[in-house]
Amino acid sequence: MSNGKNGLTKWTQYPNIVRLMKLHEKPINTISDVWDIYREDFKRVEAQIIEDLDSEVSLINDVGYHLLKGGGKRFRPLLMILCSRLCNYHGADDIILASVVEFIHIATLLHDDVVDEADVRRGQPAARSIWGNQASILVGDYVYSKALYKAVTLRNQEVNEILSTTTKKMSEGELLQLSKTADTNITEEEYLKIIDSKTATLIAATCRLAGVISDAAEEAKNSLTRIGWNIGMAFQLADDTLDYTATKERLGKTLGKDLSEGKITLPLLHLLKNCSNDEQPLIHRIIKEGDIKNEDLEFIQALFKKYNSINYSLTKAKGYIKTAKQELSDYEDSTAKQALIAVANYAITRDL
Amino acid sequence: MSNGKNGLTKWTQYPNIVRLMKLHEKPINTISDVWDIYREDFKRVEAQIIEDLDSEVSLINDVGYHLLKGGGKRFRPLLMILCSRLCNYHGADDIILASVVEFIHIATLLHDDVVDEADVRRGQPAARSIWGNQASILVGDYVYSKALYKAVTLRNQEVNEILSTTTKKMSEGELLQLSKTADTNITEEEYLKIIDSKTATLIAATCRLAGVISDAAEEAKNSLTRIGWNIGMAFQLADDTLDYTATKERLGKTLGKDLSEGKITLPLLHLLKNCSNDEQPLIHRIIKEGDIKNEDLEFIQALFKKYNSINYSLTKAKGYIKTAKQELSDYEDSTAKQALIAVANYAITRDL
Numbered sequence: 001m002s003n004g005k006n007g008l009t010k011w012t013q014y015p016n017i018v019r020l021m022k023l024h025e026k027p028i029n030t031i032s033d034v035w036d037i038y039r040e041d042f043k044r045v046e047a048q049i050i051e052d053l054d055s056e057v058s059l060i061n062d063v064g065y066h067l068l069k070g071g072g073k074r075f076r077p078l079l080m081i082l083c084s085r086l087c088n089y090h091g092a093d094d095i096i097l098a099s100v101v102e103f104i105h106i107a108t109l110l111h112d113d114v115v116d117e118a119d120v121r122r123g124q125p126a127a128r129s130i131w132g133n134q135a136s137i138l139v140g141d142y143v144y145s146k147a148l149y150k151a152v153t154l155r156n157q158e159v160n161e162i163l164s165t166t167t168k169k170m171s172e173g174e175l176l177q178l179s180k181t182a183d184t185n186i187t188e189e190e191y192l193k194i195i196d197s198k199t200a201t202l203i204a205a206t207c208r209l210a211g212v213i214s215d216a217a218e219e220a221k222n223s224l225t226r227i228g229w230n231i232g233m234a235f236q237l238a239d240d241t242l243d244y245t246a247t248k249e250r251l252g253k254t255l256g257k258d259l260s261e262g263k264i265t266l267p268l269l270h271l272l273k274n275c276s277n278d279e280q281p282l283i284h285r286i287i288k289e290g291d292i293k294n295e296d297l298e299f300i301q302a303l304f305k306k307y308n309s310i311n312y313s314l315t316k317a318k319g320y321i322k323t324a325k326q327e328l329s330d331y332e333d334s335t336a337k338q339a340l341i342a343v344a345n346y347a348i349t350r351d352l
Numbered sequence: 353m354s355n356g357k358n359g360l361t362k363w364t365q366y367p368n369i370v371r372l373m374k375l376h377e378k379p380i381n382t383i384s385d386v387w388d389i390y391r392e393d394f395k396r397v398e399a400q401i402i403e404d405l406d407s408e409v410s411l412i413n414d415v416g417y418h419l420l421k422g423g424g425k426r427f428r429p430l431l432m433i434l435c436s437r438l439c440n441y442h443g444a445d446d447i448i449l450a451s452v453v454e455f456i457h458i459a460t461l462l463h464d465d466v467v468d469e470a471d472v473r474r475g476q477p478a479a480r481s482i483w484g485n486q487a488s489i490l491v492g493d494y495v496y497s498k499a500l501y502k503a504v505t506l507r508n509q510e511v512n513e514i515l516s517t518t519t520k521k522m523s524e525g526e527l528l529q530l531s532k533t534a535d536t537n538i539t540e541e542e543y544l545k546i547i548d549s550k551t552a553t554l555i556a557a558t559c560r561l562a563g564v565i566s567d568a569a570e571e572a573k574n575s576l577t578r579i580g581w582n583i584g585m586a587f588q589l590a591d592d593t594l595d596y597t598a599t600k601e602r603l604g605k606t607l608g609k610d611l612s613e614g615k616i617t618l619p620l621l622h623l624l625k626n627c628s629n630d631e632q633p634l635i636h637r638i639i640k641e642g643d644i645k646n647e648d649l650e651f652i653q654a655l656f657k658k659y660n661s662i663n664y665s666l667t668k669a670k671g672y673i674k675t676a677k678q679e680l681s682d683y684e685d686s687t688a689k690q691a692l693i694a695v696a697n698y699a700i701t702r703d704l
Contacts, residue, residue: 057524059527059528060524111493114486114489115485115486115490133466133467134466134467135527138467138523139527141463142520144496145516145523148500149516149517151516157504157509160504164501164504165501167500168498171490171494172408174493175487175491175494176409178486
């Protein structure tokens with residue numbers, strides 16, 4: 001069996017896969033196209049998530065149902081499925097791990113909402129708004145422990161190592177972020193370390209895990225990790241930018257949420273570095289105050305425009321996506337590859 | 353090599369162990385005697401805990417140092433060491449796992465304090481009183497993920513299975529407890545299920561893990577699990593009783609803390625079942641109110657005396673210890689066995 005670059009199998013050698021590709025000969029441009037093609041896989045992921053959330057403790061089911069209803073992009077399961085296809089994986093562990101990585105993500109959201117005192121998540125009331133902080137903390141713990149419990153059932157040491165390293169790094173990132181709250185001296189390097197830890201690491205791990213269950217070569221696993229990491233960095237950078245630019249309808253988010261939580265993300269960091277000496281104390285005051293008024297947000301947004309801070313962040317995000325796509329360009333052409341390129345583009349545009 | 357009951361090796365066959373036993377020929381009556389004998393092991397455990405808490409994120413070190421300074425009984429590490437000695441284990445994994453189980457315990461304490469809005473832990477300000485709920489939640493997550501990270505480094509599937517099953521069950525227990533807050537209809541069966549999940553499971557797992565790293569036979573591992581589980585049930589029952597009887601100096605606890613948090617433990621459950629129709633609504637009012645005044649607590653304590661509720665709980669606790677000691681009685685005599693009996697007695701008396 002001949003292999004493409006990085007030890008990944010050439011798709012074209014599998015007639016049934018070629019047939020599947022032919023079924024989807026129309027170009028894959030958007031993430032909606034990707035959802036269309038892999039609809040059956042995603043149905044299996046959703047079924048797995050529902051099964052894994054089921055518990056004899058009714059409070060878990062209540063919160064779980066609320067989280068499922070709230071939707072979410074299932075961005076990590078999506079990458080798990082696509083990278084598994086890229087590796088020509090034919091087993092069932094990808095579905096289990098898709099649920100595992102989504103659970104780890106959901107656990108962090110539940111705890112983040114308590115930490116950030118957030119009332120809204122994905123345009124719906126946050127779980128803590130309905131069941132209180134106590135339930136959010138404990139269901140978060142449950143969801144996280146259930147994720148690791150499911151992962152352990154795969155009896156794969158490498159899977160356990162990746163997940164335990166990842167979750168440790170994620171919680172370190174959350175704590176680093178907390179310790180830098182409203183700290184106007186935060187450097188770009190520290191900011192990048194935070195988004196690496198809290199977001200890119202899990203997305204990189206997701207892609208790597210697809211390689212692990214596929215018995216891919218070390219080089220291939222490293223390549224998948226780089227693809228995931230770069231997409232993850234861009235994804236969080238775009239999120240931090242959209243916090244200042246997106247409409248509520250589009251992302252179900254409150255504009256300026258990071259600012260009101262004292263989270264200094266790249267646009268603000270860029271602004272602090274480039275603004276005039278007169279503007280600096282005004283920005284500092286807004287950051288320290290916490291209670292952000294409409295005029296404060298408009299003031300910051302005007303300065304973003306003046307100093308091109310949003311563009312600076314988006315250019316940085318595009319750079320990561322460019323790197324991810326360069327890595328992907330070395331792979332044989334396939335439906336999965338095209339889908340991953342569409343997902344990479346989506347990470348920064350969020351266009352459906 | 354001949355084995356004692358349950359596949360555990362007879363201590364008497366190891367001259368160096370017999371020598372160690374001879375060094376400690378004076379009877380082991382109290383937990384202080386146990387600390388004396390195993391001082392070197394506990395030093396290694398403390399060093400391991402300090403090493404594992406170390407992080408490049410300074411907030412983790414600050415909270416970690418506070419937790420270490422606060423002490424704690426190290427009850428789970430103690431059982432890990434003693435059960436390892438009982439199994440004649442000579443490797444280094446017992447020290448690592450002693451730190452792991454203590455970390456899992458510390459993580460639950462950090463989250464419990466936020467859930468219970470507790471200000472004091474072990475007579476010291478709770479971490480959340482100093483660094484806030486945010487840090488307590490996130491350091492809890494870190495400590496938990498670090499525990500599993502360390503456990504995974506042992507590359508032992510059985511260890512991972514035990515720990516992931518245990519932590520899942522623990523968080524289910526915490527949620528069951530939360531959902532039964534101030535619920536005067538809670539049954540004794542439900543109460544026992546809560547203390548099984550939130551406390552006995554981890555202590556049972558600790559003792560089982562000692563068997564796992566010792567390559568003990570399945571029967572021996574099951575025996576160790578029963579010893580740990582029964583000690584764990586008694587330990588929590590005693591805790592729930594001491595909440596109404598201990599002095600602040602003795603346990604560093606606030607009297608009636610469970611009552612003010614709406615936690616209906618066995619003494620209260622027994623009282624609700626046995627009190628008169630006149631007393632019932634008064635007790636219900638106190639439970640529902642949450643803000644417990646001194647006279648409320650004194651009223652409840654007087655009723656406990658009237659209906660013998662404290663004794664009922666302690667008798668139940670003693671029953672579990674009796675079972676644990678019966679299980680231990682089948683083992684060959686050894687220092688570790690004597691120490692475990694002393695620890696079992698301590699679990700209900702808390703006499704140093």
